[in-house]
Amino acid sequence: MNIRKNILTTVIGTALFIGLSASSIAATTLKLSHNHNRDHAVHKAMTAMATEVKAETKGEVIIRIYPDAQLGTQRESMELLQNGALDLVKSNAAELEAFSSDYSAFNLPYLFRDKQHFYNVQEGAVGEDILEASRSSGFIGLTYYDAGARSFYAGKPINSPEDLKGLKVRVQPSPSAINMVTALGGNPTPLAYGELYTALQQGVVDAAENNIPSFSLSGHAEVSKFMTLDEHTMVPDVLVISTKAFDAMTPENQKIVKQAALHSSQLMKTLWAESETKERTKAEKMGVTFINPDKTPFMEAVQPIYQQLTPEITALVERIKAVK
Template sequence: MKKVLLIVVIIVVGFFSCRKEESKYPELVLRYADNQSSGYPTVEAAKYLASLIKERTGGRIELRIYPDSVLGSEIDVMKQMVYGGIDMSRFSLGTLSQFFPELWTLQLPYLYSDSEHMWRVLDGEIGDMYLHGMVGKGIVGLAWYDAGARSFYTRTPIANINSLKGLTIRVQENDMMSRTIELLGAKAVQIPYGDVYSALQKLRIDGAENNLPSYVFMDHNQAAPYFYQDEHFRLPEVVMISVDAQKKVAAIDPSYVELFAECARESGLYERKLWLEEEKRAFDEALQSGVTFTVPDEDDLLALRKAMEPLYQELGEREREIVERIGNT
């Protein structure tokens, strides 16, 4: 009898041991793409997002992060997500506006007075309206990430708005950015992000525009040591999930769809904190490397904003109303 009981105990223990071992393996593995490198705020926030998802699904879903554009450029990743080839990523408004034209309004130059103003807008009704409106193209918006303010940097000094005239400036593959540069009297050239350093070195372009962390992270400060801090664009980024991936998540547990959104929003708050830290670090590193910073005075800022009036005049009635609401927020 004792021998039989011992055998039963061994079988039961073995059964539950196997069950415990099986739980170590996720039921679903999703792929998340980013065009930045490890250590960059958006990538570190994505890793934090992955840890939240793993913890809160009890290991049932794993999110694997692929940085350094290993899964393709932003445009390539976006196209793959539409067809379910990649599950999640974060995109700039410049890329997203090609799929969601209504985002054009949020890209207007000099739209916000500062970072705090932008987050009052995006954390409120206007931000929710745009975030929840990004549907119907095979991808869904989950949360906002910070991407700082974009300014100009060049190989030669910029004293004011007149110094930009005649220069060839690299911009994202985005028509709004091209038009902004051209209204300032410069020539806009759309070049992939990864080719900017080479283009600067080979004198194919006179400068580019981006946020300060990207400027330092990609060593552009070594080739273009003059930074004109006009902060013409504040373009937040959006964490997206493909509709196909969302269906797979729901198949495991319908409540996980909202859980993913909650985790994304938490990672967004974490990313903002990382961004502020990275901006300070990038500024210090740029100074140490010999970068010359020029901050436009009030008269120059007025001239810059005045040059953008044609863009604002093209707005429809609804867009004008939104811009007014943003200004009053």
């Protein structure tokens, strides 16, 4: 009897071990890198996505999020993704322009009529085409995240393009961003986001441009006391996944991941609006003055940019303008 019991125990133990091992082998862990802190709305949206993916795939797909640029800057993370060391990266259209020219359309100043037009473009055929356009670069986009409108901030008021003349303005490493600041009379200075606080503090750059939550949460409101709401661009954040990681999943899990990403994008709209209100109030309490300028001189100054576009991007711009 004891011998039989011992054999049975061994068989059950072995079966459990094999089952656990098979389960472990079946589980896919996707590493996601982004450069914001845990309080940022986009981190909260992606956390909700990871929770949904784990539940809907019954643990077959797990997304592990690394915030605060733990795994490198956005550009470094994109390179790691292309090398297969990362699976998912939260980047933005400005950074992605270097990998797929279609993203440059999002970086053009004053292209979108309003926030609803911006959303309609992303959620329609044009937006999906842009997400797919980077497949030859080893990744595709899953969804867009609202990142508000980008505006200038500095240690002095900027009421018109004249006030930008001679200023060293930090920009993302995007040809479109560089061209825009040049058209407005500033000196564009590409710089990694993580280096910007010190650069502003020490006068390496005089000004920068970003949305209100990033301006506040990054601490830039401590060293730049004037933000001009010229709202020159609406550059979305973009969640991208390597084609290697995406194609390795079953069609069912691909659909779940895509759907969860879209759900998180909708959640992000609400989180973003709340964050924008909260962070503006916080910045104002820190002594920041928000300026509402006449946008007309800014809009007129950047029009030559549209004359320099390639035929392909001009056609894409026309598609975007045609979206209702």
